[in-house]
Amino acid sequence: MSREEDIISIVSSQKKIEVNQLAEQLNVSKVTIRKDLDKLEARGILHRQHGFALLNNEADINYRLAKNYDLKLKIAKKAAKSVSDGEIVMIESGSTCTLLAEELAFNRNNITIITNSSFIASYIRKAESVKIILLGGEYQKESQVNVGPLIKKVVENFHVDKLFVGVDGCDEKRGFTGSDITRCDAARMMAEHADKTIVLTDSSKFMQKGVVAEFGFDEVSLVYTDQAITKEKKQLLEKRQIEVVAV
Numbered sequence: 001m002s003r004e005e006d007i008i009s010i011v012s013s014q015k016k017i018e019v020n021q022l023a024e025q026l027n028v029s030k031v032t033i034r035k036d037l038d039k040l041e042a043r044g045i046l047h048r049q050h051g052f053a054l055l056n057n058e059a060d061i062n063y064r065l066a067k068n069y070d071l072k073l074k075i076a077k078k079a080a081k082s083v084s085d086g087e088i089v090m091i092e093s094g095s096t097c098t099l100l101a102e103e104l105a106f107n108r109n110n111i112t113i114i115t116n117s118s119f120i121a122s123y124i125r126k127a128e129s130v131k132i133i134l135l136g137g138e139y140q141k142e143s144q145v146n147v148g149p150l151i152k153k154v155v156e157n158f159h160v161d162k163l164f165v166g167v168d169g170c171d172e173k174r175g176f177t178g179s180d181i182t183r184c185d186a187a188r189m190m191a192e193h194a195d196k197t198i199v200l201t202d203s204s205k206f207m208q209k210g211v212v213a214e215f216g217f218d219e220v221s222l223v224y225t226d227q228a229i230t231k232e233k234k235q236l237l238e239k240r241q242i243e244v245v246a247v
Contacts, residue, residue: 003036004036008046010026012069016052017052037053075099075202075226076102086109087162088111089160090160090194091113091117091120092116092186092187093183096201112133116135116186159195161196162198163196164199165191165200167201174209174213174216187215199224200224223237223243223244
């Protein structure tokens with residue numbers, strides 16, 4: 001892992017740590033660790049407070065971005081390999097989806113990203129070669145995502161090969177699940193205008209059921225996850241004709 005990934009991992013596990021202690025753990029100078037923290041704070045992943053580095057509020061999307069960051073980054077980078085220069089893709093809101101958007105925006109040429117996430121749009125705004133189309137709708141403040149019936153009216157103007165989505169759980173009876181009904185509705189609207197719906201999720205989500213049914217197994221083509229996915233869950237997905245890529 002890079003030093004920035006090490007910092008995220010340490011702060012995620014401890015929630016709050018002294019900057020000086022962090023420098024000692026990573027065997028770098030205080031000046032170096034402060035520069036690293038400045039970069040991470042600018043990206044919204046962590047923040048500093050009176051000599052401490054700490055996570056954001058749990059309700060904030062930045063908190064979810066920092067949680068299991070290293071796994072999410074590996075998943076995002078693997079999924080990014082399926083996207084070619086010049087391609088147009090849809091990316092729904094979510095922490096792993098944000099890292100995918102970042103990878104595409106900064107390491108591909110002439111990518112167009114259609115998203116309902118204003119967080120993603122802001123997160124990759126400094127990338128020079130990416131074109132961002134932000135789907136309008138009712139704005140959810142905490143998740144920084146647009147939802148509601150206006151999404152349907154706007155997304156009807158597009159059709160893409162791939163839609164990348166995040167999920168909050170997986171239920172053997174209901175399929176892939178979410179925690180917010182309006183976000184799930186928005187994701188389904190977007191899926192109607194994509195040939196393939198691709199799930200990006202760390203394996204911990206397969207141990208959760210979620211509240212809202214989001215996608216049936218027959219509506220998902222591919223899942224990118226990590227190698228901690230259980231054999232039983234992997235077999236369940238493959239029996240439903242879903243390709244599973246574990247990194």
